[in-house]
Amino acid sequence: MVVRHAPREPDDLEPGRGLHDAEVVEPGRDLQHADRAHSDSREYYFARVSHEVLEGAEMDVAHPLTAVLPSAHGPVLAVLASTTRPLTGRAIAELTQPHVSQSRVARILRELVDAGVVNREPAGSAALFTLNREHLAAPAVEALVSLRTLLWERIAAHVGGWTHPPTGVIVFGSTARGDGDANSDIDLLVIRPADIDDGDEHWQADLTDLAASVTRWTGNPCEIVDRSTSDLRTMSADGERLLAEIRRDGRAVVGSVALVPAPEAA
Numbered sequence: 001m002v003v004r005h006a007p008r009e010p011d012d013l014e015p016g017r018g019l020h021d022a023e024v025v026e027p028g029r030d031l032q033h034a035d036r037a038h039s040d041s042r043e044y045y046f047a048r049v050s051h052e053v054l055e056g057a058e059m060d061v062a063h064p065l066t067a068v069l070p071s072a073h074g075p076v077l078a079v080l081a082s083t084t085r086p087l088t089g090r091a092i093a094e095l096t097q098p099h100v101s102q103s104r105v106a107r108i109l110r111e112l113v114d115a116g117v118v119n120r121e122p123a124g125s126a127a128l129f130t131l132n133r134e135h136l137a138a139p140a141v142e143a144l145v146s147l148r149t150l151l152w153e154r155i156a157a158h159v160g161g162w163t164h165p166p167t168g169v170i171v172f173g174s175t176a177r178g179d180g181d182a183n184s185d186i187d188l189l190v191i192r193p194a195d196i197d198d199g200d201e202h203w204q205a206d207l208t209d210l211a212a213s214v215t216r217w218t219g220n221p222c223e224i225v226d227r228s229t230s231d232l233r234t235m236s237a238d239g240e241r242l243l244a245e246i247r248r249d250g251r252a253v254v255g256s257v258a259l260v261p262a263p264e265a266a
Helices: 073-081 089-095 102-115 138-145 147-160 201-218 229-237 241-249
Strands: 002-007 020-025 118-123 126-131 168-172 186-192 222-228 251-254
Touching: 073 089, 073 102, 073 126, 073 138, 089 102, 089 126, 102 118, 126 138, 138 147, 147 168, 147 186, 147 201, 147 251, 168 241, 186 201, 186 229, 201 222, 222 229, 229 241
Parallel strands: 186 222
Antiparallel strands: 002 020, 002 222, 118 126, 168 186, 168 251
């Protein structure tokens, strides 16, 4: 069974229904901006990030800074937040994901240096840049960069409180690979204990709540593939290629990717 949860558009709501709805998908079905404050208000460069929660807004889990920072500022700050090593503008441009041109990186760095968010040190004919971790905005930048890890932790904490804790939970697809975008689903393989039937009331309630929670945390649709160890062995015997994808790219939040068998050759 596959459980899918996605944000619902307000216009689609029926009276008395919430903003989110879960649907069960039959087996076999295909699986903000921040306005820059005046240059003399260095502490408040990020002060005008909107605090409104937009229903239906989705987060780019691979590059979460893009959800709250304008244009290419997010990727530049993500690079600087990921290291304490001084970097040239060219090196920063090469490391940005999504890619930002060197000329645009140079313009952004000038703005961030003016705002005091980034430090600039001369290095011969070049310059080296680091995130100013004493700046009031630095903790927020670092927290946003680590959102994907926080998502893994929340999922693990959620399933740890289930009536029947799963044998394993593995994130797969674009979210695990880190190459998704704001429109990507968050795909989870949840491995059901051998002694729990797939129709167990508590199990299904916990699955549905997890899918809804992931959607609330990120704004992205969540699709859960619910399989027992026996189901996975059957998929392996049938040569299911999904197993190879999960083994290659999966990120185990609970248990190990080794719980997923390799598909047998046809």
